[in-house]
Amino acid sequence: MRLESMYQDVILDHYKNPHGRGLRPGDAEVHHVNPTCGDEITLRVRLDGSTVADVSYEGQGCSISQASASVLNELLVGKELAEARRIQETFLELMQSKGRLEPDDAMEDLLEDAVAFAGVSKYPARVKCALLSWMAWKEATAQAQVHKEAA
Amino acid sequence: MRLESMYQDVILDHYKNPHGRGLRPGDAEVHHVNPTCGDEITLRVRLDGSTVADVSYEGQGCSISQASASVLNELLVGKELAEARRIQETFLELMQSKGRLEPDDAMEDLLEDAVAFAGVSKYPARVKCALLSWMAWKEATAQAQVHKEAA
Amino acid sequence: MTDARAGLPGLPAGLLDTEAIRKDFPILDRVLHDGKKLVYLDNAASSQKPRQVLDAMNTYYERHHANVHRGVHVLAEEATELYEGARDKVAAFINAPSRDEVIFTKNASESLNLVANMLGWADEPYRVDSGTEIVITEMEHHSNIVPWQLLAQRTGARLKWFGLTDEGRLDLSTIDGIITERTKIVSFTLVSNILGTLNPVREIVRRAHEVGALVLIDASQAAPHAVLDVQDLGADFVAFTGHKMCGPTGIGVLWGRHELLEDLPPFLGGGEMIETVSMNSSTYAPAPHKFEAGTPPIAQAVGLGAAVDYLSGIGMDRIAAHEHALTEYALARLAEVPELRIIGPATAEDRGAAISFTLGDIHPHDVGQVLDEQGIAVRVGHHCARPVCLRYGIPATTRASFYLYTSPAEVDALVDGLEYVRRFFG
Amino acid sequence: MTDARAGLPGLPAGLLDTEAIRKDFPILDRVLHDGKKLVYLDNAASSQKPRQVLDAMNTYYERHHANVHRGVHVLAEEATELYEGARDKVAAFINAPSRDEVIFTKNASESLNLVANMLGWADEPYRVDSGTEIVITEMEHHSNIVPWQLLAQRTGARLKWFGLTDEGRLDLSTIDGIITERTKIVSFTLVSNILGTLNPVREIVRRAHEVGALVLIDASQAAPHAVLDVQDLGADFVAFTGHKMCGPTGIGVLWGRHELLEDLPPFLGGGEMIETVSMNSSTYAPAPHKFEAGTPPIAQAVGLGAAVDYLSGIGMDRIAAHEHALTEYALARLAEVPELRIIGPATAEDRGAAISFTLGDIHPHDVGQVLDEQGIAVRVGHHCARPVCLRYGIPATTRASFYLYTSPAEVDALVDGLEYVRRFFG
Ligand SMILES: Cc1ncc(COP(=O)(O)O)c(C=O)c1O
Numbered sequence A, B: 001m002r003l004e005s006m007y008q009d010v011i012l013d014h015y016k017n018p019h020g021r022g023l024r025p026g027d028a029e030v031h032h033v034n035p036t037c038g039d040e041i042t043l044r045v046r047l048d049g050s051t052v053a054d055v056s057y058e059g060q061g062c063s064i065s066q067a068s069a070s071v072l073n074e075l076l077v078g079k080e081l082a083e084a085r086r087i088q089e090t091f092l093e094l095m096q097s098k099g100r101l102e103p104d105d106a107m108e109d110l111l112e113d114a115v116a117f118a119g120v121s122k123y124p125a126r127v128k129c130a131l132l133s134w135m136a137w138k139e140a141t142a143q144a145q146v147h148k149e150a151a
Numbered sequence C, D: 001m002t003d004a005r006a007g008l009p010g011l012p013a014g015l016l017d018t019e020a021i022r023k024d025f026p027i028l029d030r031v032l033h034d035g036k037k038l039v040y041l042d043n044a045a046s047s048q049k050p051r052q053v054l055d056a057m058n059t060y061y062e063r064h065h066a067n068v069h070r071g072v073h074v075l076a077e078e079a080t081e082l083y084e085g086a087r088d089k090v091a092a093f094i095n096a097p098s099r100d101e102v103i104f105t106k107n108a109s110e111s112l113n114l115v116a117n118m119l120g121w122a123d124e125p126y127r128v129d130s131g132t133e134i135v136i137t138e139m140e141h142h143s144n145i146v147p148w149q150l151l152a153q154r155t156g157a158r159l160k161w162f163g164l165t166d167e168g169r170l171d172l173s174t175i176d177g178i179i180t181e182r183t184k185i186v187s188f189t190l191v192s193n194i195l196g197t198l199n200p201v202r203e204i205v206r207r208a209h210e211v212g213a214l215v216l217i218d219a220s221q222a223a224p225h226a227v228l229d230v231q232d233l234g235a236d237f238v239a240f241t242g243h244k245m246c247g248p249t250g251i252g253v254l255w256g257r258h259e260l261l262e263d264l265p266p267f268l269g270g271g272e273m274i275e276t277v278s279m280n281s282s283t284y285a286p287a288p289h290k291f292e293a294g295t296p297p298i299a300q301a302v303g304l305g306a307a308v309d310y311l312s313g314i315g316m317d318r319i320a321a322h323e324h325a326l327t328e329y330a331l332a333r334l335a336e337v338p339e340l341r342i343i344g345p346a347t348a349e350d351r352g353a354a355i356s357f358t359l360g361d362i363h364p365h366d367v368g369q370v371l372d373e374q375g376i377a378v379r380v381g382h383h384c385a386r387p388v389c390l391r392y393g394i395p396a397t398t399r400a401s402f403y404l405y406t407s408p409a410e411v412d413a414l415v416d417g418l419e420y421v422r423r424f425f426g
């Protein structure tokens, strides 16, 4: 059934028990909205040298956007920036695949829980939900780096 | 054939040999245009008491609008204003009839050559051509009366 | 033409024979997701189109198409007659005193922007500029908010609005303080697309006219559903949109009082709207053409004309009665769903057939997705009325909205669907 | 797909197989006035529609219609995909660097007004205000004159224009005096709808960009007839209209460079064009949505997408070759008609397939009427380009204009028809 391909148990678990939710100190903060549905997220990134020290967030949205932020936190915190970027880009590629990309082992190793979103990529209206926190993270990280350099 | 119902000989005659064309002194002058085709007319009315002493005009336009101005001149000059108005109103009624009004004897007596335009009333795009000078006459006459009263 | 089920216990009287009506709408036969029948409850966003409307447009294109107004050839004459004939039909449908008061636009949004722009460029006494005020309400569709925000920004006028009561109605308690001698225009929706609320026209029009302000009514959610009589409303302008009333996309309507259309300046410039043009200056055609620059939506007007014929053939009063009965039934059935909270009036009095709600803390996106899986199409989000969501402290709503072809069985399907949603996220 | 007659003596090479093409256009079978076959030579006013375009719109309405962008249900997803898919098709058709540079409007007139209004409300360096200048030409369609007159009146900017040579071409001899450092925008037609002239883009764009002015090209009479490559044109904005290129009424296009669409302010406000709205202020969506307020012309976009598929299927270069050959043939044949005077370029070089002329002192209205009686549809009047008529001291012209389905036999019918006109008024 279509529905289960979107609402994987992993996603529902993250939705019900989100990781790292709440705003903590960071080097940069961004606010992103999804104009097509009104989902919103405020997200902060704290860097420690070239390591993602923390990603904290707060927002409102559907199970997909909430679970996606939780997965992001779990996946990226503690990673080297280069590795985190590679994960973000791979996730983006998966989500834009319109359901035509079957994650292989390498991708599964890289994305861990985030592969569960593969089914969401078939639903154009929901892809933006899944990407909301990831796009926010990308921008916040860029800002945080500029701040660090300026400091 | 449809064409002959529009281009009656009477109309073509008036077109080729227009009556009273040219601008002469008057009590009021108006300029009317037909925005759908660019036909233009400048028309003056001179009143003598309650008599239409002269209707002079100049303009450019198709055979229908030119012939119509010529017929107007022939028909209205010398008439009492009340009678001239009755003619104008009857002509208007005929032209707005969409070809559904068959002129009776009384109408033929009143409109004389102008009954020849009955066929034009079937062509919505051309009705305005036929009415251009008549609407101009109506407005110029109203202005001329105001001027007379003011004087 | 009453529903066979209408006599059954528990089902409301006044329903139309939806089985017969549905035969006119090809899309309603669609089957989704391996065998689920389409249950289309997204009519406030856009209605479906009966065959009669599609046929009228096809015949237009296959037999009569040409550009309008300027031609002496047969096709141009026929196209002009069909286009202007559609204007006659729409004028009759809204009881306009004159056909020349009916302007065809591309949608309701353009109609609303047209008025805002007219007033921004108008001479006194209509001119909106700094020192003057614009009044709207907190329940407007974005298309009746943003044009006024832009006008206020660009002219220095002040934008004010009526707030909402907890029941989802306009709070008119301070009407004399909101509509003042400085008010130039009061613009409000007749029926809210998110709350369903039917607003009290008379009270607002009376106060606005008392202070010499113009009134624009957004009838986008009203024109499809009940008799719309612009003379009875007493407003100065009324806007609505074709695609919500069985018509095609790409056409909207602005009705305006004749004297105003004469006095107010044009908005878009171009072909069709002029009297005479030289490089140095131009004069404009009389209304409605003055406000219809360029080739108009000819086929779409023909389609809208066929749509109002279709609706009138059934009877707008009967359509209103059907929707009222259905709304009453739906509100009662939705009350059975645990944790469901209606956003907007909770009874069928003075309301339209759009019902917004929240379901516990399940996000509307998720509600909509799971309903879709069962073939049930509802809309979720802020419905282009985000201030209403802010007002009620919710991120979004789920909205079910009905039309003449909606049956009580579809309401039942919705209620069953919501139970399934609850179980799914339970 | 070459015309069977193409090999016959006297007939030009490069013609399409119009007999095959005409089968796609239901209206071309029409018989008028007791037995006269329709000879449709009014394509510059509006083209006819192939079955493929009507089918695409019908399928849309019968299977997939819903409002776009905001839905999670299947129909909303399908409608959105079809609407945005049409944007992809149009972007490819004009070789746009990005699909997000393609804005759907209601017609070319709205596209042109959109640019004029953007610039009136823009910040520096784009802002048109007093002290700045706007440049157009004397051969513009009213839709590319009146918006600039309105903008000039409302901002105090000065409106200037290129005049015309006796041959119907732009007089660019004083280009440096007309386009100056004060010029903010140069807007001109690629192909004139009345004269048929194809204008020299490069020279104008070079000078405009040299002084930092933006360039808007009105491609309404070009997009239907030849390859349109917006990157090759080098302009900043390009406008055109659906109904002249086998598409439906009710849709136009504005292409604009991405950076400009980012920087310039919105025009119409409402649903779809926002990012987030509160009563106090709003932010806007990125282009193209920023400029598409309200429910867009969904079915019309689908129709336009099918139209560009249809045209591309035949090949724009082959269509251009067909029309060029036909125009050459027609100019030669019209030269045989006594007292016929071509208004515009008298040869087929650098011109489109619209030919204007006068016939002795027979008024064009009368010419058109008598041609119509023979089933021949031409346009008469000032063709929304009255300054051209003033320039050449004529009240109006008769215009015959061709398209991919026009055959040499129809040109012959026109010439015969004109002979009959001369006899009728002789
Ligand atoms: C050169 C030119 N520009 C603009 C337009 C306006 O197009 P529309 O009437 O579709 O807005 C036309 C056609 O009428 C045209 O020929």
Ligand SMILES: Cc1ncc(COP(=O)(O)O)c(C=O)c1O
Pocket: C044, C045, C107, C108, C109, C110, C141, C143, C144, C189, C191, C192, C193, C218, C220, C221, C241, C242, C252, C384, D271, D293, D294, D295, D296
């Ligand atoms: C109350 C209301 N006003 C205005 C609109 C805008 O209509 P359109 O999108 O057709 O311009 C809508 C519909 O979306 C609406 O519901």
